[in-house]
Every structure is written in structure tokens, then in C-alpha cells.
Amino acid sequence: MPFRPINSYGFIGNLGSCALVNLDGSMDWCCLPTLESASVFAALLDPEKGGSFSIRPSEHPLEIRQTYLSNTNILRTEFILGNGHLEITDWFHMGTFSHREEEHHRLPIFYRHVRALQGHVTVQVHFDPRLNYGRTPTTLAQTERGILATSESFALSLQTVTPFSIVEDGAVAHFPLEAGEERTFICQYGPRAHEELPIASESLLQTKNYWETWVHDCSDFACPTLGAWHEEAVRSSLVLKILSGGNGIAAAATTSLPEILGGGDNWDYRFSWIRDTSFTIQALAVLGHYQDAREFLEWLCEEVKEGYRNPSDLKVLYPLRGETVPEEEILSHFRGYENSKPVRIGNAAVHQRQLDIYGEILETIYRSEHLHPAVDHQLTGVLQRIVEYVCHIWKEPDSGIWELRAAPEHYVYSKVMCWVAIDRGVRLAEEHRWNVDLARWKRERDILREVILDKGYSEKRRCFLQAFGSEQIDATALLFPLLEFLPPDHPYAKSTLETIQRELADGPLVYRTDGHHGKEGAFGLCSFWLVDALALAGRTEEATENFLALLKYGNHVGLYAEEIDPRSGRFLGNFPQAFTHVGLINSAAYLSRAQGVKPAEEPLMGEIHMPGGTNL
Numbered sequence: 258m259p260f261r262p263i264n265s266y267g268f269i270g271n272l273g274s275c276a277l278v279n280l281d282g283s284m285d286w287c288c289l290p291t292l293e294s295a296s297v298f299a300a301l302l303d304p305e306k307g308g309s310f311s312i313r314p315s316e317h318p319l320e321i322r323q324t325y326l327s328n329t330n331i332l333r334t335e336f337i338l339g340n341g342h343l344e345i346t347d348w349f350h351m352g353t354f355s356h357r358e359e360e361h362h363r364l365p366i367f368y369r370h371v372r373a374l375q376g377h378v379t380v381q382v383h384f385d386p387r388l389n390y391g392r393t394p395t396t397l398a399q400t401e402r403g404i405l406a407t408s409e410s411f412a413l414s415l416q417t418v419t420p421f422s423i424v425e426d427g428a429v430a431h432f433p434l435e436a437g438e439e440r441t442f443i444c445q446y447g448p449r450a451h452e453e454l455p456i457a458s459e460s461l462l463q464t465k466n467y468w469e470t471w472v473h474d475c476s477d478f479a480c481p482t483l484g485a486w487h488e489e490a491v492r493s494s495l496v497l498k499i500l501s502g503g504n505g506i507a508a509a510a511t512t513s514l515p516e517i518l519g520g521g522d523n524w525d526y527r528f529s530w531i532r533d534t535s536f537t538i539q540a541l542a543v544l545g546h547y548q549d550a551r552e553f554l555e556w557l558c559e560e561v562k563e564g565y566r567n568p569s570d571l572k573v574l575y576p577l578r579g580e581t582v583p584e585e586e587i588l589s590h591f592r593g594y595e596n597s598k599p600v601r602i603g604n605a606a607v608h609q610r611q612l613d614i615y616g617e618i619l620e621t622i623y624r625s626e627h628l629h630p631a632v633d634h635q636l637t638g639v640l641q642r643i644v645e646y647v648c649h650i651w652k653e654p655d656s657g658i659w660e661l662r663a664a665p666e667h668y669v670y671s672k673v674m675c676w677v678a679i680d681r682g683v684r685l686a687e688e689h690r691w692n693v694d695l696a697r698w699k700r701e702r703d704i705l706r707e708v709i710l711d712k713g714y715s716e717k718r719r720c721f722l723q724a725f726g727s728e729q730i731d732a733t734a735l736l737f738p739l740l741e742f743l744p745p746d747h748p749y750a751k752s753t754l755e756t757i758q759r760e761l762a763d764g765p766l767v768y769r770t771d772g773h774h775g776k777e778g779a780f781g782l783c784s785f786w787l788v789d790a791l792a793l794a795g796r797t798e799e800a801t802e803n804f805l806a807l808l809k810y811g812n813h814v815g816l817y818a819e820e821i822d823p824r825s826g827r828f829l830g831n832f833p834q835a836f837t838h839v840g841l842i843n844s845a846a847y848l849s850r851a852q853g854v855k856p857a858e859e860p861l862m863g864e865i866h867m868p869g870g871t872n873l
Contacts, residue, residue: 258304260595261285263514263828264812266301267323267332271349271464272502274365274446275510277301277832278332278347280321280813282313289413289446290365291503292510293527293577295389297406297413297446302513302600303591308387308395308427310444312369314343315379315431325814329468330495331461332814341376343434345369350455352463365446370457373434380434382442385427386413390588390602397423404428405448412448417441471498471546483544483842484849489808492815493838494544497537500835501549503577504556505529506537509819509831515597516777516820516830523597525604526819526831528582530574531557532658533835535617538625540842551628554621561618561643562635568646571618573611573660574604582607609656610665615647616674619681620740641693644682648701651675657724658733659769667725669713670733673742676705680741706742714749720756721749729772732761732783735790745793754790762787763823765806778820778829785840792851804848807841817841 266277266285276287276298285300285307299307313336320337331348349367371380388395388408395408404415404423419440421428432440441457455463472491483490500507509526516522534553541550560575576582585603593600619640651672654665679702686693712725721734734753738745745751761768766779767787784807791800810821812828817837819830 258300260304261301263594263818263832264816264826266812266816266832267325267334267347267814268496268499268510268816268833269330269332269347269349269367270499270502270510271330271351271364271367272499274349274367275499276347276349276367277510278323278334280323280334281311282334282336282345283309283311284347284369285309286511287367288527291578292500292507293503295411296391297386297388297411299387299390299591301511302588302594303391306387306391306590306592308385308391309383310369310385311381311383312345312371312442313381314338314341315381316340323813325492325495326465328472328491328495329465330499331465331468335374336378338376338378341378341434341436342374343378343380344372344374346372346461348461348464350460350464351467352460366454367444368457368460369442369444370439370461371434371441372439373436375436377436378434380430380432380440382419382421382430383427384415384421384429384442388413391590392588397428399423403442407448412446414445414447416443416445416454468495483845484852486804486808486845486849489811489815490544490842490845493841494541494546496816496833496838497540497835497842498549500833501537501553503529504560504575505531505534505553505577506835507577508533508836509834511831512602513597513600514594514818514829514831517597518595518829519597520776521597521599522777523593523599523601524606524831525585525601526834527577528574528604528607529577531560531571531614532617533839535621536839536843537835538621538628540839542625542628543842543846547628550625554625554628557618557621558636561639566639568615568639568643571614572607573609573614574607605662606656606660609660611657611660612647612650612653612655612671613658613674615643616677616681616740618643619678619685623681623685637689637691640682640685641691644679644693644698647675647678647682648698651679651701651705666727667712668731669709669721669724670731670736672705672709672713673733673737673740676702676709676742677740679705709742710749714753718756719752720760721753723770723772729770730756730760731770732757732767732780732786735767735783735786738793739786739789745790745795751794754794758787765803766810766821766823778822778827780820781817781834781837782840784821785837785844788844789847792848797848797851800848800851804844 265280273291275292278284287298288294288296298309300309316338318336322335334345336343386406388411393408398405403417406413419430421430507527512525513523538550538553583603585605588600591600654667655671657668720730723729723731738750767783769780788800788804816833818828818832819834
């Protein structure tokens with residue numbers, strides 16, 4: 258079985274679990290009971306050893322359509338056939354689960370509902386789970402309710418009235434459907450199947466109501482703020498909602514989809530980065546999802562306050578659930594997507610030092626005071642410690658926003674974010690009358706700014722550099738005016754924008770650095786940064802053109818991966834990527850306001866983009 262293009266997948270989930278469903282009806286990626294758990298289907302990474310759950314017509318379709326039910330994460334795939342029309346509807350259950358009592362709506366249960374809309378259709382089903390990343394054999398057994406798959410302590414049940422035959426590589430079924438006939442397949446994690454599952458129509462209605470209600474909460478607020486791009490922003494917000502079922506937000510739903518085909522830059526993004534969460538808070542607030550934004554902010558503040566901690570104890574990333582990020586390991590038995598090895602689980606970046614996180618923390622808390630009553634005494638103390646800490650350590654190197662697995666350097670972006678940490682600390686101190694040495698903070702802030710301007714800008718390249726002493730440039734410099742490090746009409750800001758647009762951009766798409774230009778794909782988030790930088794510079798028409806061009810790179814259901822190949826439009830990197838969808842939302846709002854769309858009455862997070870990035 259060949260590898261399928263990353264952009265040929267739809268995405269479903271329920272804040273705890275998620276899955277990727279291909280246009281051909283095959284579920285090729287699903288981790289249960291939660292998205293950071295071991296996979297049960299991973300054909301995305303190895304079509305032979307990963308496992309999948311395929312439902313499709315026996316006849317070759319004349320046309321395939323895949324869409325979402327409006328304002329939901331319910332995916333519908335239609336096969337137009339010579340003699341019929343088949344529809345598959347996929348969703349993770351949301352809402353009341355038991356008739357006797359309300360249970361948590363994030364249970365690891367998904368439905369696959371098949372219906373013949375016209376004519377006569379023969380359906381073929383292949384249920385081939387490979388539990389625990391396929392590291393141990395999976396055994397299938399017939400039960401009164403369907404099929405039970407087990408592998409050591411892992412179990413997955415498939416409930417259906419459809420008879421299956423167990424074969425060497427899974428369980429298979431073939432059955433005819435006439436127009437109006439339907440079948441349901443309910444998959445749930447765990448050794449003991451729940452006896453009171455809602456029938457498909459009840460679950461579909463509950464799930465549909467959940468998503469529509471959630472979207473509606475933001476509609477009146479977001480419509481005037483997002484202008485013409487409300488629909489695209491709402492779709493991106495629905496992606497973020499699925500990825501947010503834990504502490505902070507998962508950077509993506511997958512692991513090890515390559516940034517360079519055949520290369521080794523394959524990382525596990527199923528964890529919560531400080532910067533991802535900071536950036537997402539703004540996007541949710543822009544859409545009016547204040548409760549969701551507040552929950553993220555509360556997690557961030559609690560993580561900062563944990564044990565009244567020393568700033569050096571803060572991690573770059575955290576597990577969505579549990580206490581620690583698992584140690585990075587390699588699944589050597591998997592081929593990797595398009596034979597791109599290694600396949601990794603866990604992420605060693607948790608051990609890196611990335612100084613930009615302190616700026617992201619201070620910026621987020623400063624910009625989001627309307628989301629919480631006040632900066633409490635304990636949080637105030639920790640924020641003051643962070644500023645003091647940054648005043649001492651900004652002179653030191655770090656691993657940078659792109660998490661290079663190399664010796665630490667003096668990354669310019671990290672220095673600017675240290676400046677942001679001190680600057681926002683100064684502003685908070687002045688507004689809340691903190692008892693701190695404010696004069697010293699201001700002196701340190703000014704010294705740091707001069708060092709950045711002196712060592713971080715290249716007259717030769719006419720651009721801010723990636724690191725002191727380097728001649729490489731970096732798309733993060735697009736953020737410096739947005740972060741108020743310097744005004745957009747500053748000569749350095751103007752020349753940097755021009756240089757990045759000339760040397761890192763391929764049309765509307767932007768590479769992260771010239772060190773990887775032409776090797777990996779263009780980075781989705783950086784491409785939206787260019788839209789924001791152009792808008793801030795007053796080049797609104799050009800920014801709009803770029804934004805509209807970027808919208809065309811979304812796949813058939815409006816999803817984006819981490820990177821895009823400018824030549825082929827092919828997706829690269831993990832998918833769907835939270836950063837890219839956050840960038841779309843914030844650019845839509847930023848550009849709409851630049852065009853004169855009246856902002857909403859509720860206070861926003863501010864018009865400054867939070868930075869973001871994960872592994873290079």
C-alpha cells in the first residue's frame with residue numbers, strides 16, 4: 258500500500274482523542290486513549306506495519322468528496338459511483354455518554370457511519386489495528402458485539418452488527434447496501450466495551466450540537482473582527498479545539514511527519530510548548546472564546562507558579578497529561594513517512610534551554626489581564642523573579658526557537674524575547690506599582706536593545722541575523738516590529754522586511770532561515786507572519802494578496818501542515834499544525850483591522866503576535 262499525501266486527510270477528534278481519515282476512507286492515524294498515547298492505527302508512518310481501518314466501496318469511484326458538516330468536526334466522505342452513491346460520516350463522540358448518568362464527553366470512542374444515498378453499493382471494510390505502535394503482536398477475536406483487538410495490556414473493540422472474517426492481516430467484511438440502507442461501526446478503547454452506547458443518530462446529534470454551540474459562542478464577536486475570513490478562521494479554531502484537550506495545546510496531532518522527505522528532521526509534536534500555548538491564547542481571544550483562552554492562561558500561570566518555582570526550572574514543553582515528557586525513543590520497526598527515518602516518540606527538546614519562553618510568558622500575561630481578575634501575589638513574585646533572572650542570563654547562549662540539535666548560540670530572536678520579558682516587566686511594575694528596582698530593569702532593557710541593534714543586525718545583509726556572528730537570516734525578525742522592539746518605520750525594520758521578502762519568500766510562502774532554504778518546505782506560521790508585517794508596514798493591499806494566496810494552500814477541508822513545498826504545494830511536517838492555524842486566525846484579525854474593519858467591543862489580546870516554533 259503506498260503512502261498517501263499528507264494533504265489528502267481530514268481530521269476528527271474530541272479534545273482527548275483524534276484521528277486522520279483519508280479521502281479514500283482509510284483511517285491511517287489514531288492514538289488512543291489520548292492523542293499522545295500509543296497508536297492503534299499508524300499506516301501514515303508505515304502502510305504495512307502501522308495498521309489502518311478502511312471503509313470504501315468495492316467499485317472504483319468516479320469522484321470523491323470530503324467535507325465537514327458546517328461548524329463541526331464531523332467529517333463526511335462521499336463516493337460517487339457508476340451505480341450508486343456512498344456516504345461515510347466519521348466523528349468522535351461528544352456529549353452525554355450514558356443514559357443513566359453524564360460521563361465525560363472526551364471518552365475515546367469514535368463512530369464510522371456508512372449509508373447508501375443512491376443506487377446499489379457494495380462496501381468493503383478492513384479493520385487492522387496494530388496496538389502499541391505495532392511493537393507487540395495484536396490479536397483479533399470475534400465477540401457477540403463485534404471484534405476485540407488485544408495486545409498485552411492494550412485493547413480496542415469494534416462494535417457492529419456486520420459479520421467479519423478474521424484473516425492474517427486483520428478482519429474483513431463485504432456487504433451490499435441499497436439506497437437508504439446504513440451500517441454503523443463504533444470503535445472504543447479499553448478491554449471492556451460500554452454496554453450503553455448511543456445509537457449513531459443520537460451520538461451524531463449530540464456531537465453536532467456540541468460543536469455548533471461552541472462555534473456559536475464566538476460568532477457574534479468574531480464576525481465583525483474577522484471580516485471576510487470568518488469561515489476560514491472558524492475552521493482553524495475547530496482544529497485548535499481538538500488539540501487542546503489537556504494542559505495547554507498539542508503542537509500537532511502527529512509525530513515524525515518529515516520536514517525534509519527522506520531526512521531525519523522528524524519530531525514528536527504531541528506535547529504542549531510554552532510558546533504554542535501563549536500564541537494560542539491570543540487566537541482564541543481574537544475569536545471571542547474567552548473561556549478557552551482563560552483556561553490556557555490559568556494553566557500557564559499555574560505552571561509558572563508551581564512550587565513558587567525558580568525561573569530556571571521552567572521547561573520548554575510539557576506533557577498534555579501526566580507529570581513528565583517521556584524520554585525520546587526511536588521506533589526502528591516503522592519505515593517512516595515516505596521512508597523518512599527515524600520515527601520518534603517523546604521529545605528531547607524538553608531538556609533544552611530556550612530563553613525566548615520568558616518573553617512569551619510576560620507578554621501573554623501582560624496582554625491578557627482582561628482574562629483574569631488580577632495578577633495575584635504569588636504570580637507577581639514569580640514574574641518579578643523571571644525579570645530579574647532574564648536581566649542576568651540574557652548574555653548567555655541558548656538553543657533558540659527552532660530547537661536546533663547543535664551547540665547553543667546567541668540567537669537574535671531569543672535576545673529580543675529577553676528584551677520583551679524585561680519590557681513587559683517594566684510595564685507591569687509601573688501599572689501595578691511593584692516594589693522593584695525599576696531603574697535597573699530599564700537600564701538593562703536599554704543595554705540589551707543596543708546590543709541587539711549592534712550585533713544582531715547586518716549592514717551587509719540589510720537584515721537582522723539569526724545569531725550574533727552569523728550571516729544567516731531568520732524569519733523571526735518579521736516579528737520585531739510586532740513585538741514593539743522597534744517601530745515598523747525604523748530603517749532596520751523596513752530593510753529587514755524587504756530582505757526577508759526577497760531572500761526567504763517564495764511568493765506568499767516563507768522559509769524559516771536561508772540555512773534550510775530549498776531543503777525543507779516553507780513554514781506556514783512564518784508565511785502568516787509576513788502578512789502581519791506587511792499590514793503593520795502599511796502595505797495592506799500586498800498583505801491581503803499574500804493572505805488570499807495562503808488560503809489557497811489549505812487542503813480540501815481547510816487544514817494545514819507545518820510546512821508547504823512552494824513548487825508542488827505538498828504538505829510537509831506534522832499535521833494538522835496548531836501554529837499554522839493560529840497564524841491564520843491572527844492574520845485574519847490583524848488584516849481585517851488594518852483594512853478598517855471595526856474591532857469588537859470586548860478587549861482583545863492586543864495586536865501583537867506571539868512567536869512560536871518547535872523543532873527544526
